Amino acid sequence: MNVRDPFNLHRTSALSILKTTASRAAVDITERAVEAGVTAIERSKQIVDELDMSFSVPKNVPSFTNPQRLVEDHIWGNTAVTARGPNKNAGLLGGVQDRFFDNRNTLPMYKDKPYAYPASHRSRPLWRRKRTFIFGLLLVFLLYYFGAFGRNHDTTDSSTPAWSWLKSGSGSEPVADWSQRRDHVVEAFTLSFDSYQRYAWGYDEFHPVSKKGRQMAPKGMGWIIVDALDTMILMNLTSRLTHAREWISNSLTYDQDQDVSTFETTIRMLGGLLSAHYLSNEFPELAPLAEDDPGAPGEDLYLEKAKDLADRLVVAFDSPSGIPYASVNLGKYEPLPAHDEGGASSTAETTTLQLEFKYLAKLTGEKYFWDKVEKVMEVVDGNGAEAGLVPIYIYATDGTFRGRNIRLGSRGDSYYEYLIKQYLQTNKQEPVYLEMWDETLQGVRDHLITYTEPSRFTIIGERPDGLSGALSPKMDHLVCFMPGTIALGATGGLTEAEAKKMPTWTQKSEADMQLARELMQTCWGMYKWMATGLAAEITYFKIANPPLPESAPHQAPLDFDEAPDAVWRKDYDVHAMDVHNLQRPETVESLFYMWRITGDVTYREWGWEMFKSFMNHTAVEDGGGFSSLSNANKIPPVLRDNMESFWLAETLKYFYLLFSPTDLLPLDKIVINTEAHPLPRFDMGQLFSTGWKRKPRDANGKIIK
Template sequence: MGRALSPRFLVAILAFLLVVFYLWPSNKDTPPVIKITKSSFDWSTVQPYHDPSPLTKPPSGVPRRLPRIQYPFPKSSKRFSDTAQAARRDAVKQTFQRNWKSYRKFAWMKDELTPLTAGSKNTFGGWAATLVDSLDTLWIMDLRTEFWEAVEAVAKIDWAVTNETSCNMFETTIRHLGGLLAAYELSGAAVLLEKAVELGDMLYAGFDTPNRMPAFWLDFRKAKNGDLLADSHVASASPGSLSLEFTRLSQITGDPKYYDATSRITELLYGSQNATKLPGMWPTFFNMRDSDLTEHSSFTLGALADSLYEYLPKMYALLGGLDRKYESMFLTAADTIKKHMLYRPMTQTNEDILFSGNVDVGWEVTLNPEGQHLGCFTGGMFALAGRLFDREDHVETGGKLARGCAWAYQAFPTGIMPEIFSMVHCETLAGCEWDENRWRREVSKDSQGFISLPKGFRNARDPSYILRPEAIESVFLLYRITGLEEYQMAAWDMFMAIEQATHTEYGNAAISSVTTTGVPIQRDSMESFWLAETLKYFYLIFSPPDLISLDDWVFNTEAHPLRIPKP
């Protein structure tokens, strides 16, 4: 007959089991084995018609120790365990879940949900843009069940199956390639990297032109036959905003071809920066076919050019500070931007805020004080660069730009700023006194006597709101960089206003005008960046700061976090 176990031995066994229970990885953090369904055409087998050799490799060496970017939040700070912040974070998450549930039910594997009619549409090749774009948001919000279901679906995407004859290089890179890379870095799911490489090889074919400059549209037939050409008139943001994603793909895979492809654009930018009609900045449009970035005379930080500038400090960070060209290009551009493009609006209380306008160069440099919601990213850009390059004046400028966009939200009846607007501006950035008569004259001139605009605004040329993220992006970045709680307060006001104006039974919808005092007219449109960017930034600003720390991650222009190499 066996001997009975001693009480001490039983206690030891129980202790061991408890340790195993608490330390063993939970199922939600252990990647399931998901096999890839390979695309029906393998772009890696297409040999370049225009020889790219020798290939430029990413900078070698130990990454520099970058300056601290995030504010040194105390770990025991009450604000992160505060029930109010948790409630706000949960409110954002609930909005995301409502949208995701509808996408899953009505638009699964399509590019977008139509939030009024509970339907779907394809706008980016039919490769499930909202699904791919939302992967990292699912992970960040700890929606693991939904995340792994989405990964299973992504594993089956066939990049060769589309009703389109071409794809937009810029949009496919920032939404799909950026989304896959970020989700891979967060989760470690190998299938996501495999799909990213498949897509990267397809997009790499878009660089196979006589001068190795990318086409705006990747025409599949022309790319396979060697007939692809770069464009003679293309928005500067398109070739200028591919570098983060292609660089990170090279860093992860060790294949230099992706980095080489975009490094050629960097060299062209660097060599032409001071030869443009507004030295220090690049024009809104490029002639990539002739490798000429200097012939046009309009300049902006808004639509068509925006992320070209955004990627300069971010590339510096992603390369671990090993390529100082990005620092030089940003600081040179920033001087020109401050001198010619930023303006302080005339307001009733002389608010110390800034906006960015547009510039045309003829006999002289002319500022058009037209602002864009899209241009609201500039606050975060300046603040981030200010930390990276030890320029406190840029952090201060970034704060004024971010507060300007938050102020514009509060100015309109819906609590949301318009897509495109113009303001009466002061002659200098030092400010000016309110002049009621001047404002009325300029509003009348711009708006045919329509005076029901907030004071200080000349017009709202495009009064719509399409669920854009740029304002909350900068508010989030300024909060993480400065630690000022005013940005959290502004973010909550913005979120509540957006939710009230855009909420539908099935999701959230773009609205036709932010100027209405009644119920806004909604449009049957919900772009993928609503889930990929806007709600992600709202969620993160109410979350503990170690969740996607700015010292460890850099966001691409679609809010996909890419890991910064460390020394």
């Protein structure tokens, strides 16, 4: 039976009764609500009373059982708000059926975002408050009539009350219920996605405070929808996935006269489509769709779209050196150099395409995808960068580096991430990438690691003027991918206990795990230091002059004293222009890896505390979902009026995985791209091989000419 039928059958008669007996119905509805038990408002107050007082419910957090949302969905379905997509009815019911029924311009720069957005806290007009009350009364009747209380998403138990996540993890809870905590991550995702679905469906950007969307391309790129596909699959959100798939099938086209970032489009769109293809085939029981079934007309939809997109992106590699240009015009199949930095490409961006194109080559048998991205690694390594640490810009024209700036933050980060992940992707059959990773990690120890004063936290600094220049005690939040990546490299995805039993475990492996733990502590401190409990975009640290070497004795405090004058706070420093929080995933990403690999529940608890801070301080009033922050060191914070696509694709996905059983996506079977899209490990087979070798080097790592 169509799950929409019960609502359609009874809606007309129910509304008719309400219209003809409005005043009497209002009284009757109130009485029935009381008789039915605890209302959403009463329940929220009850739970607030049970909370640990250190965590308070903000006034602007939307309720997941807010009656207004369901009634307004009916009204919005007949307005221009949801009429943007190809299927107006899907715009309405695709967003609400999960709650009623249990059926299974320019691209944003991920590495360097602009700063200023207006503040958004505002009071609700009187007419809106009256409307909310009226709609609330109407919906209480409808919910009572249909027995539909408590269903928020496809997989949450109907007995789960609103605000229950705020109770979970309080000081009075004897044992954490990680399954319930995971369900609350799903609630956060559905609230975010439903808000986008309601106000900006099909648009590439979503501004949750102003309730508006914006396109990056004339017909849209699917920026938010495609990026969120595999999250919906993992969360088993069948109806929302159905709506997304319909849009991809009917509306998504890459045949547009539009310039796009080669890197961003690869990691988000190509990676998102390939991951959706992998998960829907490998785990057909998750969010099952008939269109995915073998032999169905739409079986290969994700792969077909991925292949079409890749055929357009691959022209970026048609440079004299083989280093890809920064941008591509999709419709014209035309590569374009960067508009700044003398036309140089970002080093990280040119070397963070390999997982996606190699997996596509494996799926399609089109070897040229493999060859194009592999050539990049040969050219980059052929520069003979000292200690495995590469400058952050490289020319596509001749393949040489531009400048000497070395950092593991923006424009440098994912080069290092993809070294170890390329090694793991092909089941450790390409040792050249492990060799490069080991060389890099030693270079980080020798040149970038130091310790703060007075508490001796471990940090990874920057060398803006090259390795012979001064060390800057600056860490982008982006650098917090490193703890998890170091742990992944040390164990290969096995647990630490399992890896220690292997003959490959060494003192270096032990030291790498210790370094991962220390950096994880530092990154968590970035969150604890801020007023909202959400990290700044950039943090500076107090260090000795000259900086302490990696070998220096150090022991940071194990706990973060909550007192505002605690000694550890002197080590951290956040500048006024860096206080924004973009909903970034790197720290929770590392928490996920550290939990899976070490089994230390501390990392899970830190993640839960972080998740509550997101819920407490980034929620948007009027059912807007969640927003990034312009100032995360102020309470109430200043909202930025933007929901990053990686909030759905990465941050919430990593929270979900952190709170999930460890057999969901085991780390020794997959690799996860830099946009958190899971891809399988595979054997290269006869078609593929490592087509290059490193140039010989001397004892200092310099290429022998």
